[in-house]
Amino acid sequence: MKLVVKNIDIAARGVLLNRLDARGMGVMNGDRVQVINPKNGLSATAFVEITSTIAQQGTLGIYRITNERLQMEDGDDIEIREAGRPESLDYIKKKMDGGKLTKEETLTIIKDVVHDDISAAELTAYITASYINPLDMDEVEHLTRAMVETGEQIKFASRPIVDKHSIGGVPGNKITFLVVPIITASGLKIPKTSSRAITGAGGTADLMEVLAFVEFTAGEVQQMTDKVGGCIVWGGATNIAPADDRIIIQEYPFKIDARGQMLASVMAKKFAVGANLVVIDIPVGQNTKVANMQEGRKLAREFIELGERLGMKVECALTYGDTPVGHSIGPKLEVIEALRVLEGSQEPNSFIQKSISIAGIALEMAGKAPRGGGMAMAQDLLSSGKALEKMKRIIEIQGGDPNVKSSDILPGEHQFVVRAPASGYVIEMNNRSLITLARTAGAPQDRGAGILLHAKKGKLVKAGEPLFTLYADRNWRLQKAIEEGRRLMPVLVEGMLLDRVPSSFSEI
């Protein structure tokens, strides 16, 4: 059927078809169609929504993201056809039934993901199926390669290219803000791509956006790295492994990170930027992605094997993840803490030690420091101010203010202090509950929202002393978080009353 275009300024994928045209085509709400720009032959798959008024008969409304592929103007002719059912759906069903996907089947799914030929619900089905029936190493390799092949790749003129990635899962894990400038200050190159929050309350890309722009093309990532030695950008904007961000968007609401997709998500980005020496941080602890050391070692072996298959040297660091890293959770609060350390603060120890350990491994792998000497070298690059100097250059090249200071960044104006109800030791900090609370307060979208911890596990506190402060950019979100905090009780002090169950006996 031939129709005339009406652009609809809604940031979504899809087309709006008039009820009468839909009846004429035999198409129902939610059906898949193919739309073609006859002028240039560009085509896209889209899902139909039916209207009686917004698109008149003979007119096809096109949402903005779908039109980015078609590049049509109001009044242009457009052709619309019923689209066949993509083969990907059969392969997703195969995975649901516990089958093993071949290289070709995986590539077909990932191409359909990148070209928007399958819906968000269908993609969620694929992720859910892989979450329940985990991918084996062959499938993970196929997925990683498919994610790389469907995007752009960077080829640097010189080696080594170092990279670092954390699998996430532990709140407050802002170590990239020390590791990248330390590595860069040593003279090595590190083109760091990060995702936004997946299971957490602030991914590295969300944090970096407090300081500078994070959306760059693959070519710009290469240029910036060649110029200043490193960068910290959002992988979702680069067209490097473009399927990655689409998968992450579906994982975010469930706070899940399917194991095979996680391995591929991390390693596809490393491979695509041309890294050959990679350190992976695997936080291990209660209520993180990896519950114990045994599971952590297994995952480390998988990362190393995947690296070998792809021609990258990978070392893994199993790190303490029972409680948050440092004292801050949420974009602005974490950036403040990271800048303070770059500016010379010796605190918090957990954050500094973890960062220089990971940076140290990378320095040793690249031969910058002798075996066992990497951590001291990393500490030196940090304490000498050389890392801060490099961070300024990275912020500058990404369009931010290089002279920004930790004191310039103001966290959420709405605050609430949670105090110890009894004296005693802090006996529990629940990572997952802290993340839920920070998200309820608005993180990561509200950059000022989050949590500042005043006491960590094992600290002796007196009744009435502050345990943590909740921050929010909007008061209603703060109020919601306060309520949620009463239910979740993410920080426990020994001797604290956990709940009071009233008697069912009532006096008459």
Ligand SMILES: O=P(O)(O)OC[C@H]1O[C@H](OP(=O)(O)O)[C@H](O)[C@@H]1O
């Ligand atoms: O939200 P959760 O699941 O905790 O983890 C996601 C975070 O972990 C990784 O950190 P980095 O890029 O290595 O610093 C990702 O890129 C992302 O920023």
Ligand SMILES: Nc1ccnc(=O)[nH]1
């Ligand atoms: N699944 C992922 C976990 C951590 N980082 C990523 O980029 N992706």
